[in-house]
Amino acid sequence: MxxxxxxxxxxxxxxxxxxxxxxxxxxxxxxxxxxxxxxxxxxxxxxxxxxxxxxxxxxxxxxxxxxxxxxxxxxxxxxxxxxxxxxxxxxRRRDWGEAPDISVMYGRQEELERLKQWIVQDNSRLVAILGMAGIGKTTLAVNLAQDIEEEFEFIIWRSLRNPLPLDTLLGDWLIALGNQAESDLPTDLNERLSLLRDYLNQHRCLLILDDVETIVRSGDRFGRYSPDYEEYGLLVRQVGESSHQSCLLLCSQETLRDIRRLETTRPSVHSLPLNPLPDAAARQILAENGLTGEEKWENLIRDYQGNPLALKLVAATITEYFNGDVVEFTNLQTILVDDIFRENLDRQFEKLSDLEKDILQSLASQDKPLSLRTLQKNNSISFSELLEVLDSLRGRSLIEKTGGDGKKTSEPFFTLQPIIRKYVKTYKLNDL
Ligand SMILES: Nc1ncnc2c1ncn2[C@@H]1O[C@H](COP(=O)(O)OP(=O)(O)O)[C@@H](O)[C@H]1O
Ligand SMILES: [Mg+2]
The missing domain is CATH 1.10.10 (Arc Repressor Mutant, subunit A)
Structure with missing residues (x-):
């Protein structure tokens, strides 16, 4: 021997x-x-x-x-x-793909703990981080994955920013997981799926898929898959429904109906909508950018709805044109829609149905929240249609439900975030 x-x-x-x-x-x-x-x-x-x-x-x-x-x-x-x-x-393999380098993350401790609880303690199989562009989904996912790295044999990060057919993504995952050559892979989609299931069962893998909104449809069929990417439903349902020891973590601006449905029936499927960054964390972003005029920081944070990307972009403008003074900038009483933000919203708007555009127009034309009743009257549609549209727009973080206009009533009121209102008013009112 x-x-x-x-x-x-x-x-x-x-x-x-x-x-x-x-x-x-x-x-x-x-x-x-x-x-x-x-x-x-x-x-x-x-x-x-x-x-x-x-x-x-x-x-x-x-x-x-x-x-x-x-x-x-x-x-x-x-x-x-x-x-x-x-x-x-x-x-143990790590393939961080296009994941951005880990960057400072202010706040988000509660969210981080919740995700760790689901993924590490409860062995959840399908988890989605949801929220509008720039709210910090990718940042949170990178920080999370780095924190829980030790728990997994494999970590693979992929983005659907340029969406791929499912069989291409599966091939890519299988190569990364199994060190297989492309030529050894089955060509059939279902065989690839079942091979993936075997891996997820035999090894503890964390598969992260970022920018999933590109394969999600909006309009009256919101939350379903775009026609070219319907097969992704097979992946989501299989990962969510079959038993294995791995986790698929999705980041998306738009909710998926499959996830909503599975979430209510399966204890191992969860989604986490990301709220605006709390005040203290948002202030840290402004401080990090060297801004002054602190007495108006609160207004700035409110105008940009605690969106870290929007705050970073406006901070850069304030630094460049106002010597970093937030007071001078807020005196102008304007909201800036940065090009980066605008492109993002343009992409979302392309997918809207006519009815959704009408509702956004109604909301943008008034500077106060509107009630269900007013929206229904202005747009002459049924309540059920209206509720579906509002649900769809909220699912994509374009509108918000609020406490109304101060009247004592349980009727819900709806409004646009200031930056979305500005965007719709400036760029979209004429084409709607
Ligand atoms: N909690 C945070 N603290 C500091 N910066 C943040 C935070 N969340 C996001 N950011 C910054 O905001 C920008 C947008 O974040 P990102 O994670 O890419 O958003 P999303 O993926 O939701 O579009 C990035 O520059 C990121 O560094
Ligand atoms: Mg992102």
Whole structure:
């Protein structure tokens, strides 16, 4: 029997313990178990006592106490288990794909804890982080994944910013998971899915899929998949419904109906809508950008709805044109819709139904929240149609339900966030 531990590994391990080369030589021969200690001593040209002395040094350096042959058995076991854990360690794979570098994240502790609870403690299989562009989904997901990295054998990050057909994504995942060559993969979608299921079952994997909104439909069929990407439903349903030990984490601006449905029936499916950044955290972003005029920070944070991306963009403008003074900027009483933000909203607007556009127009034309009744009257539609549209627009973080206009009533009121109102008024009123 040869030693189950490769010589290079044994050398590294014994070097760490300060084992000398002659001691290592003796140990290696003993570990093979091929010869008696007397034979080994003879082979090395030393006395059996000198051999035992060398081995004794090794035990001492590994802090193995006791007497007799038990010490060799224990040392052997320790070396083998060190080697095994080294092997599993090196089988762990991380493929961060296009994940942004980890960046500072203010606040979001509660959200982070909730996600960890779901994913690590409860072994949830399907989790979605939802919220409007720039609210911090990607940032939260990166921080989370880094925090819980140790819990997973595999971590793979992919983005659907440029959406791919499901079989391409599955192929890419399978290669990353199994180290397989493209040519070894089945071409059939269902076979790829079932291969993925096997992996998710055998290994603890965290698959992160960012920018999922690109495959989601809006309009009257909101929350379903765009016609070209309907097969993604197979993935979402299989991951959410079958039993395995992995987790698929999605980040999306738009909710998926499949997730909403599974969430109500399956304890292992969850979604987390991201709220605006709390005041203290939003202030840290402004402070980090060196802004002054603190007495107006609250107004700025309210105007940009605690959206970290919007705040960062407006902070850059204030720095450039107002010498960083928020008071001077807020005196202008304007809301800036940065190009980056506008492009994002343009993409969302392209997907709206006519009725959704009408509702946004109604809401943008008034500077106060509107009640269900008013919206229904202005747009002459049924309540059920209206509720569906409002649900769809809220699901995409375009409108908000509010406490109304101060009257004591339980009737819900709806409004647009200031930045969305400005966008609709400036760029969209004419084309609606
Ligand atoms: N909690 C936070 N603290 C500080 N900066 C944040 C936070 N969340 C997001 N950001 C910053 O805001 C910008 C948008 O965040 P991102 O995670 O890309 O949003 P999303 O993925 O929702 O579109 C990034 O520049 C990011 O660094
Ligand atoms: Mg993102």
């Amino acid at each position: 040869t030693s189950p531990i490769p010589p290079e590994f044994l050398k590294t391990l014994t070097d760490e313990r300060g084992v000398s080369s002659t001691e290592l030589e003796a140990l290696s021969l003993v570990l093979t178990g091929k010869s008696t200690q007397d034979e080994i001593a003879h082979f090395l040209g030393i006395t059996p006592i000198a051999l035992r002395k060398r081995l004794g040094e090794v035990y001492r350096k590994f802090e193995i106490t006791g007497t007799g042959p038990g010490k060799l058995v224990e040392l052997k076991q320790r070396l083998i288990s060190a080697y095994q854990s080294y092997q599993t360690q090196s089988a």
